[in-house]
Amino acid sequence: MKFLIKILFLLWSAAVYAEPIQHTEKKTFSFDLSKLSELPRIKPCVIVGSGVAGCVAGYYFTRSKLDGYVIKGPQPGGQLTGAGLVENMPGIPTMSGFEITTNLQNQAQVLGVQFIEDAVVAMDLSQWPFVIQLAQGETLYALTVIIATGSAPRKLGIPGELEYWGAGVSTCAVCDCFVYKDLEVAIVGGGDSAAEQALILAPYAKKITIFVRKDQMRAAPTLQERLKEYDHIEVVYNKEILEVQGNGEVVTSLVIKDTPSQETSTFPCDGLFLAIGHNPNTSLVQPYLDLDESGYIHLATRSQETNIRGVFVAGDVADGHFRQAVTAAGTGGQAGLEALEFLREIGITERTLRRYIKE
Numbered sequence: 001m002k003f004l005i006k007i008l009f010l011l012w013s014a015a016v017y018a019e020p021i022q023h024t025e026k027k028t029f030s031f032d033l034s035k036l037s038e039l040p041r042i043k044p045c046v047i048v049g050s051g052v053a054g055c056v057a058g059y060y061f062t063r064s065k066l067d068g069y070v071i072k073g074p075q076p077g078g079q080l081t082g083a084g085l086v087e088n089m090p091g092i093p094t095m096s097g098f099e100i101t102t103n104l105q106n107q108a109q110v111l112g113v114q115f116i117e118d119a120v121v122a123m124d125l126s127q128w129p130f131v132i133q134l135a136q137g138e139t140l141y142a143l144t145v146i147i148a149t150g151s152a153p154r155k156l157g158i159p160g161e162l163e164y165w166g167a168g169v170s171t172c173a174v175c176d177c178f179v180y181k182d183l184e185v186a187i188v189g190g191g192d193s194a195a196e197q198a199l200i201l202a203p204y205a206k207k208i209t210i211f212v213r214k215d216q217m218r219a220a221p222t223l224q225e226r227l228k229e230y231d232h233i234e235v236v237y238n239k240e241i242l243e244v245q246g247n248g249e250v251v252t253s254l255v256i257k258d259t260p261s262q263e264t265s266t267f268p269c270d271g272l273f274l275a276i277g278h279n280p281n282t283s284l285v286q287p288y289l290d291l292d293e294s295g296y297i298h299l300a301t302r303s304q305e306t307n308i309r310g311v312f313v314a315g316d317v318a319d320g321h322f323r324q325a326v327t328a329a330g331t332g333g334q335a336g337l338e339a340l341e342f343l344r345e346i347g348i349t350e351r352t353l354r355r356y357i358k359e
């Protein structure tokens, strides 16, 4: 009897765990190739976003000899451009984020990726070919689209934060570290970014205080160890920032709450760096694509395909967890390959496409 129950349990668990997670029914189209010749400016693949994920997606797609177009977007190179020294890119000894993104874009150009210096303002993913509207007025029609729009740094949403944005409030230590030479700065956050920002600021600022809202940091232990090497970096726990104060021109202090005692105090400083995580850039695709509870694009399987056939995703916009340059690169490569597979499935190769596309 015991044996029978065990077998039934094993069969049941196999059935439960083998069931694929399907968020919504997949949207598909008739993929009528004959209508392509009626449309101007058809692009085999449009990649929205030029960070690591977008560039690598471009490499992989373009190696097929079909043209991949990367829309540079409002922050060419993406967030990695603002990263300090990156020491965990495979095969690349320590190098600045800016240098890495410059290399990525140069490499993409060598491999034949075409960059469009513009930003997407609207997309229609409810029809195929997909329609992409650019800020400078051009409309593109794409046979396949890869969304690689990344994510943007979160804000605290407290008084004074926007008033002193760029005048003491910053999210980019690497961009602004020189401004804080011999000055006192605060950092809010307890993750890798907070620790990294402190290490970038360390050679410049006179004093750096990291405000962590819990009683511990979640930054990698190695980064936390490195913070201890600097006498002028202090980590304080259980603190909430309530307000950014200034003299009308620059930041002069913060209002801080000690959460256990609920007491508030004024903390004099010259700048505040925000390192409290990111929000995915999904406003363009939100009407069409399934998002998860945190707003990231939902991937139902290990594939980079979305709930719309022909639309793929790469990088942080679908990854609120790892958010590493190397994972963005990996998913970029996968999305590029999957976009190619999709085109092959609907009968498009370099040779067949020449019949339809007008230049």
Ligand code: NDP
Pocket: 088, 156, 188, 189, 190, 191, 192, 193, 194, 196, 212, 213, 214, 217, 218, 275, 276, 277, 278, 321, 322, 323, 324
């Ligand atoms: P995380 O989401 O890892 O950390 C955000 C931190 O901000 C947490 O400590 C969180 O607190 C805190 N926080 C969130 N909201 C608030 C708020 N309103 N007020 C105060 N504190 C707040 O983001 P990161 O940007 O640090 O890292 C994101 C990813 O990027 C991670 O996977 C990280 O490993 C990676 N990364 C890697 C780097 C590297 O390898 N060199 C460098 C930078 C990032 P709480 O802990 O309480 O939730």
